[in-house]
Amino acid sequence: MTLDYYEALGVDQNSDDAEIKKAYRKLALKHHPDRNPGNREAEERFKKINEAYSCLSDPQKRANYDRFGSAEGPGSAGFGAGGGFADVFEDLFGGVFGGFAGAGGRTRQAKGSDLRYDLDITLEEAVMGVEKKIKVPRRHRCDKCEGTGSKPGKEASICPTCEGRGEVRMQQGFFSIARTCGRCGGKGNIITDPCPACRGAGRVQRERTVSVKIPAxxxxxxxxRMTAEGELGVHGGPPGDLYIVIEVMEHPLFSREGNHLICSQPITFTQAALGAEIEVPTLDGNKVPLKIPAGTESHKLFRLRGKGVPSLRGQGRGDQIVQVVIDVPKKLSEKQKSILKEFAEVSGDATQEPKGLVEKIEDKVRHLFGSE
Ligand SMILES: [Zn+2]
Ligand SMILES: [Zn+2]
Incomplete structure (x- = not known):
């Protein structure tokens, strides 16, 4: 007896792929053996539905079937399962029926976990770039037991709870649900004589020295990200990645706003009033000259072009912003005092309006110079 595939899925010959897939999903779910335990009729239906779908979901097989009445083309009577069957099956039942489709799931290769390493560096290192050697602990296969977790010469015994399957089935209403076995953690066996080196884990923690190039x-x-420097993979899977997370430590003289470096430079009030040529420190330890024009107010900002932080993405670098702060002398000699009193009288200081508040330096830098 030849099975009519279109009839089996309840679709007609003009149905498109989406309609066929939809019909298959509906019927397969209805007649799935896990939902109809012990029902031979449903099992038979389920087989037919799958046979029909494996043919009609494959354009070549469907064309053959339409022309010759069989998926394989002329002269063939056999029907193989395959085509688009496996993937639909997985997304249909993967979540609900767990292990039905993927009995071999627990031995699948898996990528190792990613690792995170927090690294403190100085501002100088952040600005100039640096190469650091860091010690990263990561788990390696135990050499003593070759990763089995059992004492050399001993073998793990089959888990009595799941009888080696690694999963247990539970009935919940209509559904039979597969869960990872709690006793063996899905491995299917339990270690009775643990390896003394790894205490049965099969893996040991070992420190590795990794050289990190930190860009300026x-x-x-x-x-x-350091590719493949993370945890080793499982069952031959690729290793994970290592992520280095940078923390730049505070600097006693310099702060940072985007790619600008900010520093404070004290000047005397006579330098501010009369003008002067001073020297300011830069992060690389050198000093550069800076001209203070006569009549400079306290907290005025000066820009040293290109003395800031290089851009991490490509060219260019920020500036060094120097904020001059007028240093008021704490101790004055009698002569200094009398000169200043005379100066105050001449200037009429007592009648001058007080000035407004000074803007916060980071805001001022942002307003004036922008930041990345
Ligand atoms: Zn078990
Ligand atoms: Zn071991």
């Missing part, structure tokens, strides 16, 4: 321009929160 990083900031707190920058993440550097």
């Amino acid at each position: 321009g990083v900031d707190s929160g920058t993440r550097l």
